[in-house]
Amino acid sequence: MTNGIEQRAYWVPLKRYRLLAERTLDIACLHFLNGNYEYVSPASEKVLGYHPSELVGKSPFDYIHPDDAAEVEKKTYLALKKAEAPTQSRVKYRYRHKAGHFVWLESYLMPVLDQNEHIVQLQTNTRDLTALIEAQLETEDAYEKLQHIIDGSSDLIAAIDQEFRFIAFNKAYKAFFEHLWGREPQVGGNYVQFFEDAACSLNPSMQAWRRALSGESFVRNVAYRNGEESNHYKIRYNPVNNSKKEIIGATYFITDITGEKVQQQKIEQQQLVLEEGEKIANMASWVWDVETNHIDYSDQLLKVVGLDAGEVSGLSIFEKCLESRVLKADYNKVLFAIERARQQHGEWELEYRIQLPGGGVRWLKNKGGIWLDDQRVLGSTMDITAEKEAVLKVGRLNRRLKKKINELEEKKRELEKTNNYLDNFVHATAHDLRSPIANLNQIMELLFMTYSEEEPIFSQLKSSVERLDRTASGLIEIIDAQRIENNSIKHICFDSCLRMLKEEMAETIAARNACMHAQFDVASICYVAPYLESIMRNLFQNALKYASPQRKPIIQLHTMMEDGYVRLSVQDNGIGINLQEAGNRLFRPFKRFTDQAQGNGIGLHLVKSMVEKNDGKIEVISQPGAGTTFYVYLKPYCIND
Incomplete structure (x- = not known):
């Protein structure tokens, strides 16, 4: 109108x-x-x-x-x-x-x-138009808010109507669409136009849209290749109904599940590794619900406890073990441990034995304590039969070894007793020989007053008596050195020890015009004092005795740490030693390789014996005419100050 x-x-x-x-x-x-x-x-x-x-x-x-x-x-x-x-x-x-x-x-x-x-x-x-405009503005505001919400989602969200025209989409979908088709989607634009091949109706995506537009809600998992890698997506399709329950369109949500897929693959790989590890370790894992007594377990558990899947149907695997496997001697112990675990919710460890169908016995160890919640606990069961047998075997070996040690200790005591007897015998004999040797020397002096010393028989007699005297003295010195007790361990300054030796040998040093240089980078050592003094004395005397007549004697002493040892080096420029000729005899007692100076041939033997007795070692470098260097590796003692 x-x-x-x-x-x-x-x-x-x-x-x-x-x-x-x-x-x-x-x-x-x-x-x-x-x-x-x-x-x-x-x-x-x-x-x-x-x-x-x-x-x-x-x-x-x-x-x-x-x-x-x-x-x-x-x-x-x-x-x-x-x-x-x-x-x-x-x-x-x-x-x-x-x-x-x-x-x-x-x-x-x-x-x-x-x-x-x-x-x-x-x-x-x-x-x-106020009501209409306000409703329109409210709709636009709601649409804008909805657009902000879906734009904030990392999922790809889109909606189409029954004519396959875009109703809405978010930023994530827009970016994905541009990447896939090389153009922007437009609200009102037709989705079908992007499938240019004649068989577009057969395209899985189109088929999925048709299912959603017919009223079906469902999920598809798809994968798209991205170079050498694949991206995995979960797509959820849902129909859109108006107030009259009429289907006016459809929506879909695309979630990138690549990370979940990769994580799932890792979990599957870890599960395979775990299963393989359980087989190798002969153990199995389980989750026990202490309230319902239900147990989720790995397949390996059946093998460990010697059961078939059919045997535990309808029963807890623990109950089946108690019923038909656990030895009577361990039954109450296992029952008590299970009940205590239920009540205390703490950590526990239990070892027990089961009877195998073939008649053998297997040792098992149950260990639990990682509570997933108030009633579920994670644990493991391990076959420790080999370990137990090894322990028993080690026990038997230990008993045999202990018996052998006791036998060796007894033999050691017997040998020490014999050595002490021999030491006492040799020491007494050597002392007893000193008196006859002294008498022989007096007789020889009386004979020399009557007869000439140049007579061959008297010369030989004199040499024999002197050699006998040196041997007796050497034996006494060796035995005395062996009798030194380790209770004389103390801090010793190398410089103090050297000053003492210089005073002892002052005349010899002056007579030979010897020059000495000392550099003690390690100033002191915890050691058996008589041993250290004897070691330095013998090496010092050797350096003076076997000085070269052609040059002024120079003796150099040096200490340093090396591999836990205090290395003492004594170097001279004397006549040197032919090590190829001397070989292993260098440190044997009563062995001398030159007549340049008098001696009984036990000095180096004493040095080596004292060093090795205290867990040390000795090395020598020498050439004839080029001097000698002894490296003495001294193992320090640890004592409380």
């Missing part, structure tokens, strides 16, 4: 127009050519809060929102542009309500012509 009024307004008398206008719910108005209201229908009071009399003569622009005034003016101009071709214009704008707020209006503008087709008035028909 309104449209009829608008189309034929200029043929209807004003009185009739007003009659019709007052019956419509819209606001019907007539305007002067300057825009001011000439007539306003009563509907203005209901829509705008103004009585018609309050608006007549006023300009609409006094009430129109400033931001909309230009658009209304433009549409009014279009309506009044050509009298010969009247044009209807439509415009939406905000109008200030009498209560102060703005309402949304939509007006249709039409010029009114007289009989000469001159524009004499402007007719407007206006309806209230």
Whole structure:
């Protein structure tokens, strides 16, 4: 009816127009050519809060929102542009309500012509759009919020209608789509256009969309190759229904599950490694629910306890072991351990024996204590039969070894007793020989008073007596050295020891005009004092005895740490030693390799014996005519200061 009024307004008398206008719910108005209201229908009071009399003569622009005034003016101009071709214009704008707020209006503008087709008035028909616009704004706001929500998701989200046109999608899907197809998706754009081959209806993606558009919800797992690697995705399809339960479209959510897939593969690999490890270690793992007595276990557990899968059907594997496998001697112990584990929720370890079907016995060890929650505990069962047998075997070997050690200790005591007896015998014999040797020397002196010393027989006799005297003295010295006790261990300064030796041998040093240099990088050592003094004395005496007649004797002493030893080196520039000729005899007692100086041939033997007795070692470097260097490796003692 309104449209009829608008189309034929200029043929209807004003009185009739007003009659019709007052019956419509819209606001019907007539305007002067300057825009001011000439007539306003009563509907203005209901829509705008103004009585018609309050608006007549006023300009609409006094009430129109400033931001909309230009658009209304433009549409009014279009309506009044050509009298010969009247044009209807439509415009939406905000109008200030009498209560102060703005309402949304939509007006249709039409010029009114007289009989000469001159524009004499402007007719407007206006309806209230406030509810519609506000609903539209709320919808747009909700859509914008929804778009923000889905844009914040890392999942790929998209929706299409029944015509395969895009309704919505998020940023993640847009980026994925661009990467896949090389172009941007557009809201309203047809999804099918991207499948250019003739068989697009057979494409798995299209088939999936059709299933969703037919009302089915489902999940697909797909993989896309990315170079040499594959990306895995989970796609969830769901139909979209309107308020009438009609399917108007479908959505899908694509979740990248590549990380989960890789993790799952790792878990599967780890499971294989665990199973292989359990086989190698002959052990198995399990999770025991102490409340329900249910046990989840690996297949290896059946092998470890010697059961078949059919034997434990409907029973706890522990109960089956108790029922038919655990030895009677261990039964109560196992039962008590299980009950205590239930009550205390702590760690436990249990060793027991089971009877195998073939008649053998197997040792098992149960270990638990990693509680997954209040009632489930992780544990393991291991076959320790080989370990137990090894322990028993080691026990038998230990008993045999202990018996052997006791036998050796007894033999050692017997040998020590024999050695002590021999030492005492040799020491006593050597001392007893000193008196006859002294008598022989006196007899020889009396003979030399009567006969010439140059007689061959007297010369040989003198040499034999001297050799016998040296041997007896050497034996006494060796035995005395062996009898030194380790209770004389103390901190000894090398410099103090050297000063003492210089005082002892001052005459010899002066007579030979010897020069000595000492550099003790290790200043002191915890050692048996008599041994260290004897070692340094013998090496020092050797360096002086076997000095070269052609040059001034130079003796150099040096200490340093090496591999846990204090290495004492004594170097001289004497006549040297032919080590190839001397060989292993160098450190044997009563062995001498030159007649340059007197001696009994036991000095180096004593040095080696004392060093080795205290867990040390000795080395020598020498060449004839080039001097000799002895390296003595002394093992320090540890004593409390």
